[in-house]
Amino acid sequence: MSIVPNKRSSCIPVFVLAALVISGCASSPESPTPRDEPSEQVEPTTAPSVRTGYDWVNQAAQSTRIHETHEYLVNAAAAFLDADQISHAGAVLTQVDVRQLRPTHAALYRLQQARFHDAMGRWQQVLDLTTDLERQFSQRHYRAQTLQLRYQAYSGLKDSLSAGVTLIQLQRYDTDLEDIHIWRYLSQVTLAEIEAYRGTSDEITRGWLQLALRLHQAARQSSAPAQALASWQRSYPRHPAADLVTAMQQRIEFAAAPQNIAVLLPLSGQFAAQGHAVRNGVLAAYGGELRANLHFFDTATASMDDIYASLQEHNIELVIGPLDRDALEHFANYPAGQWHQLWLNQAENVSEEAQQRSAFFALDLASEVDAALSFLASKGHRNVLLLGPDTARGRQMSQAFTQAWVQQFGPDSARTGFYSSSSDMTDIIRDSLKVSTSQGRIDALERSLQQRLQNEELHHEFRSRQDIDAIYLLGDAQQARLLRPFIDVNLSAFGNRIPMYANSAVHQEQTSRGENDLEGIYFSDAPWVIHTQRDADLKQTLAQAMTPWTLSQQRLVAMGYDAMQLAQRLPLLLELPGYRHPGLTGQLRISNGSVVRELDWATFEGHTLKVEHAAYVDTGRRD
Structure with missing residues (x-):
């Protein structure tokens, strides 16, 4: 929405406008659309308004000169905005004819328009209105106000680089603006954005x-x-x-760099296989140029009291783990140590002091859901059908995906069909695709025509819902194989084939690749298991040391490798959230204390995998 001047305003008696604003607007409550606040507010010094908006409207009503009338209205809008009377300002701005304004007030008019859109959270309009506006003012407070508006717009649009650069410019006029405010934005900028800045x-x-x-x-x-x-x-x-x-x-x-590193893993008991896989990944990363003392602790046998005491005794500077939830929750109850820590799962009840020196890294559902949200949206899909098992994991993934998708594309843009067993998959698919409704209409039509066409044979075909343009499978490979033929049968033969997507659970062992029932399904997974030639020497070495060398183990090994790579950089990464690390488990970054993974996408094609999307292509060396 933009504010369009009323081109007939010069013909409208201004006393009518005054009555409209004073009686009509003043009697109605303020109800501007709430906006998303930028993460940092830096208030510039502005020139205070001596007169109220009503004073300026009255003066406009009494003026006999057209250009003065409209300039007074610009002043009225500014005063109303100063008083946070947004709807009053909007009403006045619609009555201004910019053709009647002299250059100085024409610039002020644009500034008040930008302020109005800023109050409504319309960030792009703010940027459009303030382009090259700063140089049109000679007064410092107007220049500062213009830059403040641009900063808030960039912040609202999540453009950290432009927001930071604008704050640098604003600091010339606002000496109270602290350097840390600028750094909070520039630290979120990626290396690629910095190198491309012009x-x-x-x-x-x-x-x-x-x-x-x-x-x-x-x-x-x-x-x-x-x-x-x-x-x-x-x-x-x-x-x-x-x-x-x-x-x-x-x-x-x-x-x-840290010289004493502790790794807390379950190396015996129920989770020993997972612990050893992660340990092998840690050792593979440690075997490079890193020179540090590495201490492993078995959380399945050693008491947490003894482990905690040993960490202090050995002057540990960096902790990786724990991995299993029981050990992790137990460790979280101890006072924060003097070390940085990379937790290998999500933990509750971690103290605020410990959170400032730590991050959480897990092969979790959130990464799978985020990958699907981004990839499906980039493909132009807007209406998604989710099919998943009626389990805690299935419902958790469905809820996370649906909540984010609906927020972006509106109500009813995503829905889920849950199945409890293979026997109810057919009904779930038919109901989700509205084929059952189609059958009901056909039955009713046949009954109504039965008397007229007793000797004729009716031919019909079920048509699936054409508002669905993508299907996202939440289950594993076995469930995907069972669902695929039911989906194909119920989709219209005359409609476009609806693409199917899935998470890493459909990507299992080598023997399952390329089977016809998974052909063409897109799925997300860690780059290391999608790109078969990536770090081939490392894979060969680990495959010889680990039997069997399953995809599940490969993901855990990759997690251990990335954990070591991230942990030795952890203090800097907490300071520099814009850094992207080309990890084996994905493109990695730290956001709000958690490691975020951007996954790659591939599709089954014959007996191989065809890479469809790579989150990151690393052209540098791997330490």
Whole structure:
């Protein structure tokens, strides 16, 4: 929506407008559409309005000069916005004819329009209205207000780079704006975005971007952040961010890589197989250039009291694990240690102090759901049918997917059919595709025509619902094989084939690949198990050491490998959420204390896998 000036306003008696605003608007409550607030609010110094909006409207009503009338209305809109009377301002702005405004007030009119759209959360309109607007003002407070609006719009659009750069510009006018506000945005920017940036190139902006760039490079090379910070200080000794960088340098975890690392895994008992697979991945990553003391603790046999005491005794700087939930929940009850920690599952009741120095890493359902949401939307799908087992996992995945999908594409854009066993799959599919409804209509039609066409044979065909444009399977490979023929039979022969998608549960052992009943199904999984030639030497070495070498074990080995790679970078990654690590389990980043995995997609094609989408292509070396 945009505010369109009333081109007949010069012909409308202004006293009518005054009556409209004063009596009509004033009698109605404010009801602007609520907006999503940006994550950081930085208030500029603005020129206070001496007169109220009503005062300016009255003056507009009394003016005999057309250009003054409309300029007073611009002032009225500004005063109403200052008083947070958004609907009053919107009503006044619709009566302004920009053709009657002199250049200064034409710029002010655009500014008030932008403020109105900002209040309504219409971020793109704000950016459109404020493009090149700052340079049209000579007053500092108007320039600051323009930049403030652009910052809020970029923040609302989740454009961290543009928001950060705009704050850098705003700092020229607002000396109270702290450097940490700028860094909170620039730390979320990816390396690719920084390298592709072609905007403002003044020395201060270059210095900020170089700070982020050099920390990204340190994370990629697994080198101590202190070296990158010292290099930056030599290049930008008088930069406004100098104090921020000095504070970073003084943090002990930035000074050098950890030398004492503890790994907490179940190496015996019920979860021994999983624990050993993760351990092998950790050792594979450790066998590179890392020089540190590695301590393994068996959470299945050692008491947690003894483990916790040993961590303190050995001056542990970094903890990986626990993996199994019982050990994890038990460990979470202890006071936060002086170490950083990468938990290998989601934990409850972790203290706030411990959360500031830790992250959670798991091969969880959230990554599968996020991958499906992103990939299906990128394919242009808008109405999705989910088919899944009536289990806790199936309902959890359905709820997570449906909630996010409906929020983006509206009510009824996703629905789920649950099956309890193979015997009820047919009915679930027929009901979900509305084939049963089609059958009922055919039966009714046959009865109504029976008397007229007693000697004629009716030919009919079931037509499936054409509002469904994608099917997402929540079960495993065995369930997918049972569902596939039922789906094919019930889909219309004359309609377009509806593509089917699935999660990593359909990707099982080598013998199941390429079977005709899975042909063409898209699925998400860890890059390491989709790209058969990726890190082939590492795979061969581990395959010889582990028997059997199943896909489930490969995923756990990849998790252990990535855990070691992430853990040694953890202090920096917590400071630099924009960093993307090309892991074996996905493209990895830390968001809100959790490791987020972006998965790859493939489809079954003959006896091979065809890669459909790679979340990340790593062209650098792997440490």
